[in-house]
Amino acid sequence: MGRGDGYVDGAAGELRRWVREAGGCLVVDGAMGTELEAHGADLQDELWSARCLVSAPHLIRKVHLDYLEAGANIITTASYQATLQGFQSRSLSREQSEALLRRSVEIAQEARAIFLEGRSKGPYSARENETRSTERRRPVLVAASVGSYGAYLADGSEYTGDYGRSVTKEWLKKFHRRRLQVLAEAGPDLIAFETIPNKLEAQAYCELLEENDIRIPAWFSFTSKDGATAASGDPITDCAAVADSCRRVAAVGVNCTAPRLIHGLILSITKVTSKPVVVYPNTGETYVAETKEWVDSTGGRASATDFVSCVGKWRQAGPALVGGCCRTSPATVRAIARALREADAAATDIDDYDDFPAVAVL
Ligand SMILES: [Zn+2]
Numbered sequence: 001m002g003r004g005d006g007y008v009d010g011a012a013g014e015l016r017r018w019v020r021e022a023g024g025c026l027v028v029d030g031a032m033g034t035e036l037e038a039h040g041a042d043l044q045d046e047l048w049s050a051r052c053l054v055s056a057p058h059l060i061r062k063v064h065l066d067y068l069e070a071g072a073n074i075i076t077t078a079s080y081q082a083t084l085q086g087f088q089s090r091s092l093s094r095e096q097s098e099a100l101l102r103r104s105v106e107i108a109q110e111a112r113a114i115f116l117e118g119r120s121k122g123p124y125s126a127r128e129n130e131t132r133s134t135e136r137r138r139p140v141l142v143a144a145s146v147g148s149y150g151a152y153l154a155d156g157s158e159y160t161g162d163y164g165r166s167v168t169k170e171w172l173k174k175f176h177r178r179r180l181q182v183l184a185e186a187g188p189d190l191i192a193f194e195t196i197p198n199k200l201e202a203q204a205y206c207e208l209l210e211e212n213d214i215r216i217p218a219w220f221s222f223t224s225k226d227g228a229t230a231a232s233g234d235p236i237t238d239c240a241a242v243a244d245s246c247r248r249v250a251a252v253g254v255n256c257t258a259p260r261l262i263h264g265l266i267l268s269i270t271k272v273t274s275k276p277v278v279v280y281p282n283t284g285e286t287y288v289a290e291t292k293e294w295v296d297s298t299g300g301r302a303s304a305t306d307f308v309s310c311v312g313k314w315r316q317a318g319p320a321l322v323g324g325c326c327r328t329s330p331a332t333v334r335a336i337a338r339a340l341r342e343a344d345a346a347a348t349d350i351d352d353y354d355d356f357p358a359v360a361v362l
Contacts, residue, residue: 011218012251014217015276027323027336029076030324030332031325031328032077033048033078033326034327036056036059041055041059044292050081050082052078053100057107070334070337074190075143076143078145080146081147087100112142142190144188144192146179146193152175156289159287160197161197161232172200172201173204180208190216190217190219194255195221195255196220196221199238202243203242205218209248219250219278219321220242220249220253221252221253222236222255223255236254237271241273250275253321254281255280255325256280259306261281279319281325287326308335308339312343316347
């Protein structure tokens with residue numbers, strides 16, 4: 001059944017409803033690509049994680065299931081680096097390429113079905129005697145990943161935003177259009193535009209969502225290396241303002257960014273938008289495109305504990321979706337889910353305390 005025309009004004013509203021059902025914050029999964037590698041997949045390839053759509057779909061399903069078991073509300077498809085252009089350069093036909101994109105969504109949907117069947121029935125389980133901790137996990141959603149043009153180039157330019165002068169907004173729209181249509185038609189609950197390095201690509205996405213009448217709530221997530229600008233140098237506030245102006249965008253935030261930059265970025269983003277904020281940092285290392293390796297940079301590698309010890313502080317700044325990006329794992333997601341529960345329980349205790357009369361002297 002189609003949604004009414006009023007829907008588009010409510011993309012953020014729809015997401016907020018899920019956030020409320022989850023108890024205040026949705027847990028996003030962790031890395032797909034690097035987690036596949038941790039399971040032994042060889043992704044030294046321009047298709048990166050998308051290679052497993054062809055060679056190891058069962059492994060992708062396993063990673064999704066691991067994240068669901070760890071407490072994720074949202075699993076993100078393995079389509080980050082899956083593009084029609086990339087598949088076709090490997091001699092796949094247009095039909096085969098589109099089928100692989102659809103498959104990325106189906107694999108996540110299958111994982112959700114397996115997970116929910118194990119727990120209960122239906123997309124919103126209503127098991128009796130649910131504890132508060134499982135209650136907050138109830139929405140189980142599939143986000144279709146759309147990696148930036150830089151991800152397709154496979155030269156690390158999603159971390160520089162340097163696409164060269166010949167890449168215009170229209171050019172980016174042409175690059176992404178059919179891919180977006182195919183992913184949307186596969187019926188995900190959300191569309192995750194990830195690792196956006198510049199304002200131009202955000203503008204292109206905005207126009208594509210509108211022109212193609214995509215009625216699936218989308219989030220725009222940028223990368224930052226300095227906590228003030230997106231990878232290209234465009235101020236993060238300008239980038240977030242583009243997302244804010246797009247009525248089809250349900251949430252705005254940052255991913256694949258060092259944990260130490262996250263708190264400041266949340267504060268900057270909330271200055272220019274009241275849409276829900278999404279953050280899913282990596283572990284703080286830097287990606288070197290030439291060697292396709294992650295190396296320790298100035299910030300060093302945040303261990304799961306360091307990362308997670310920040311979650312309470314981030315939560316106070318108000319993000320509605322929190323998860324992990326490259327090099328994070330199901331263990332990270334489990335710890336994030338626990339940290340969010342603890343942060344919210346502490347906040348509730350304070351609220352309860354505030355409910356008492358200010359003067360209670362006998
Ligand atoms: Zn990442």
